[in-house]
């Protein structure tokens with residue numbers, strides 16, 4: 296590493312001494328250290344099937360992926376999960392709640408990359424601990440009965456976590472990547488491909504077509520040996536509209552255009568609206584407005600709309616990443632809605648759907 300990189304700072308904090316190579320556990324080692332308790336794999340398989348049923352139109356509930364923009368404090372994430380797990384049965388006749396447990400963050404340029412990369416939030420990059428905390432937290436949340444969602448960014452990380460995942464995002468910055476399409480083609484979870492940060496939806500449609508195909512690609516077996524990975528193809532993927540370049544794409548003309556584009560590409564016309572990101576013009580409080588518009592479209596008969604995404608934490612807003620000075624339950628990446636607002640929005644969405 297060059298001297299300039301070694302002395303670079305992350306959020307103003309000087310980086311600790313540089314270690315060129317540090318060993319990590321293999322996926323097999325971590326999975327053996329933190330195995331799924333009896334019955335959990337079957338429960339997760341059932342949750343994946345429930346989402347497939349929504350995508351295939353056998354279940355008319357709305358899929359809602361909701362939770363923090365990123366996890367930086369496992370304890371706060373678990374407290375959030377307990378609240379969500381209590382709410383889920385109150386709305387389950389109309390909404391299938393899936394918790395966002397995002398342990399990797401794609402950055403526009405540079406910044407903190409998530410719990411799996413840097414659990415100490417100081418640039419020290421203790422990824423062995425990051426992986427362990429991520430898997431432990433996901434297992435704890437899954438044991439509460441909640442289905443889990445995450446974005447898979449580093450393909451190598453997937454085997455450490457994918458037995459716990461019900462829904463996976465391929466993000467706006469990676470939907471066009473062949474590696475991520477190959478990854479999606481072999482995942483047991485349902486996968487949502489986001490439109491590009493430019494707003495282009497064609498890359499997500501191409502990704503859905505590519506992921507539906509079987510692939511042979513470079514991979515690692517659970518013990519970390521390089522292998523040729525063969526995938527069967529994933530028929531259960533969908534588009535996620537997240538807006539682009541600061542402009543929303545959730546309104547009826549966008550949704551109709553996206554549905555037609557899916558149909559023309561021979562893909563099942565199913566899509567989710569991400570109420571945050573460019574759809575909220577990066578103003579977290581606008582998520583409620585987006586959600587109400589999407590519900591109105593669905594109640595007006597737009598059957599392609601099968602899901603919503605909401606960024607929400609225990610407390611509203613966001614805070615700068617300043618270790619030692621962090622406020623509990625507040626996002627350190629994108630601003631989130633607070634719990635009370637989230638709960639209110641979900642209860643009223645369920646009620647609106649009941650009355651339809």
Ligand SMILES: O=C[C@H](O)[C@H](O)COP(=O)(O)O
Pocket residue numbers: 364400401402403404405406572628629
């Ligand atoms: O969802 C989170 C962010 O929008 C995404 O990770 C990009 O963040 P950045 O633009 O702050 O790097």
Ligand SMILES: C=C(OP(=O)(O)O)C(=O)O
Pocket residue numbers: 364397401446465466467468489537569572
């Ligand atoms: C990074 C995210 O979204 P996008 O890929 O749409 O920017 C996210 O949902 O955390």
